């Protein structure tokens with residue numbers, strides 16, 4: 001390396017480490033105060049609505065909320081007085097960088113994995129994220145199957161300010177005993193390492209620790225493990241080891257569980273959340289309620305034709321109803337990793353309310369799962385989610401009242417993310433989200 005380059009680099013780094021030098025120039029749209037007139041404002045936590053409220057937004061944050069908030073002179077006024085305003089929605093289990101094809105692979109995504117390189121999947125993830133945001137999802141937990149960390153690329157791109165999208169809580173690569181969810185041939189597994197990077201093989205204690213450290217190093221914000229994808233799944237002690245290692249970096253662990261025995265081990269170990277409902281019996285739902293384990297049941301509706309069967313759907317509806325009756329902590333989760341012609345990824349996700357309706361769960365409780373509980377499982381509730389002074393200005397508006405009919409969420413007319421309008425009058429207006437550089441800071445990783 002030439003000395004002048006080193007000198008230039010040193011200067012650049014010195015400037016970058018200086019706190020005032022690194023502050024991005026605030027754009028006009030970020031310093032202006034915005035006042036939102038809400039015809040009705042919903043607090044999903046209390047299941048209550050208040051009429052004629054004003055929400056003041058400045059610099060991406062909510063500054064004030066209430067019926068008599070004074071609107072400063074010169075503030076931009078957004079009139080949502082004919083709409084219901086509520087906090088953004090959360091999908092607690094999605095796969096934005098996976099879009100498997102019905103033909104030929106259908107749930108067994110070797111084809112996608114071989115044909116869609118990570119850069120293409122990262123671009124798919126940006127598109128899927130935009131589609132989720134358009135349907136009102138301002139937070140998505142992205143739980144693996146993202147090639148070589150396309151999920152981290154998506155999260156960082158959104159956080160640095162390159163593209164619009166939900167706040168992403170991403171898992172990095174799914175960690176599991178040998179094979180993950182794949183069943184490769186010996187030559188594909190041994191000679192071509194085909195399991196990686198869809199799954200990170202971790203069989204011994206050392207490998208589990210190292211796999212978690214790899215994910216943390218490469219930008220994961222939650223850890224996802226395959227508890228029982230194989231007959232040689234993780235023991236409760238191995239799950240505890242994973243939980244302890246993840247906790248060093250402040251991360252929680254979600255377990256993919258598909259058997260009763262696997263789910264039981266995960267609950268006994270004190271896992272944060274369990275994905276999928278197939279192992280969750282009445283007894284385990286009650287254990288989860290006792291221990292405060294989040295349920296990300298991924299309850300596929302029958303209306304997404306071909307993605308579940310009538311028999312399986314009936315079990316799913318009964319299981320979800322049992323969990324609700326048992327007071328199991330419920331999150332709204334979809335496991336969306338496919339496309340349905342004619343529907344956006346966001347419309348696919350919203351369709352899952354059909355299962356919740358079929359389970360006889362009241363709209364207020366469905367909405368709580370989609371908001372309050374979503375913030376808690378994502379651990380954003382102190383920074384992002386509720387419409388409260390000091391928190392990120394994420395909110396949406398719909399025409400009906402979701403506390404009366406949850407179907408109101410099918411028609412999201414307005415979306416604000418980090419204080420910027422993303423959708424207005426039912427039309428996406430993402431211009432302010434596109435930037436020619438990392439305007440929120442290159443240090444975001």
Ligand SMILES: [Zn+2]
Nearest residue numbers: 093095143335
């Ligand atoms: Zn999944």
